[in-house]
Amino acid sequence: MNRRSFNRLFALGGLSLVSGCSHPLPPPKGKIIERSVVGKSGGGQTPLLSVTDDGDGPSVGSVLHGRSIGPGFVLDEELRGKLGRKYGNIGYYLKIRHEGYDGIQLAPADGSVKWYSTPVDQFNTVQIDDFVILATTITDSIGSFHRVVRDGTVAEKKEKPTDGRFGTISPDEDSRYVELKHAFGKTTIEIPYLSSSEIYDEIEVDGSYPFGVKRKTSEDGTPYSYLDSIDPGHGYSVL
Known part of the structure; x- marks a missing residue:
């Protein structure tokens, strides 16, 4: 095996080991201040629905077809199917204001605001103003929540x-x-x-x-x- 092949194999093996272990830094945590749904098609994104912590209700469109809306609105399978047929792939995003890191290197700063993509089941788990502790993936999206x-x-x-x-x-x-x-x-x-x-x-x-x-x-x-x-x-x- 030549050096290049060995280095490549070592890098992949190291990634697998790191992915299977607990991260040495505390997990990201903070308060959810916005929940947004977008349609993805043709290389662009169409905002479908966005609810923020200011309490003014949905700020984009009206895609829930008469259903009630609130800080913890849930997109069930039927509604996701309707949106998918009309808008293509659907993306789910949470905006989080981070808390409590005190300057730890490489962690989100206390008070910083960041968008995360998330699977729909995790999106449906939370609502505006929830305090959450995140389990993030290697792509820095939300895989699950340690705590809500x-x-x-x-x-x-x-x-x-x-x-x-x-x-x-x-x-x-x-x-x-x-x-x-x-x-x-x-x-x-x-x-x-x-x-x-x-x-x-x-x-x-x-x-x-x-x-x-x-x-x-x-x-x-x-x-x-x-x-x-x-x-x-x-x-x-x-x-």
Whole structure:
């Protein structure tokens, strides 16, 4: 094997090793301040929808065909199909204001703002004003979230959901129904969640809390948001 081939093989092997290990720097983290959807065709991009943290609602177009819109709007498979047929490939982007690096080299500076592309399932997991800790890919897009923390005020809580909005939940699933109010600019929106029994017992109606939020799927494939912790410190451990 000549030197050039060896160096090339070593570089590829090194990349594989690095990709499989935890990054030595803390992962990027910050607050989501904009969520945008664009159509990609013919070498250009068409802005379809953009929602920001100023609370003024969607700022581009009206592509949701009469559906409600808010800081955590979700693009389901049916709507993605309609947009894809009309606009071609669809791109999903999150703008994040970074927090808490204190000058660590090569990490986003505290207060810096950056756009990230993201898969649609991760795009649908978050809403405006969420605090997020990112798991980025080698191309510096978002692959997933280590943590999503969302502030909310408890409007209602029930032992078990009864209206089927979460799909078919397993009988042994540890779940309780919680309705949260979220401030969005000058308005307030209400969103339903399931939660662990520990969280359900700890929270009180009209109380405000920072919740750790995860995206789950019921037995029949219905996606829903799940409150898995109360997280005032935006906690995260790499271990």
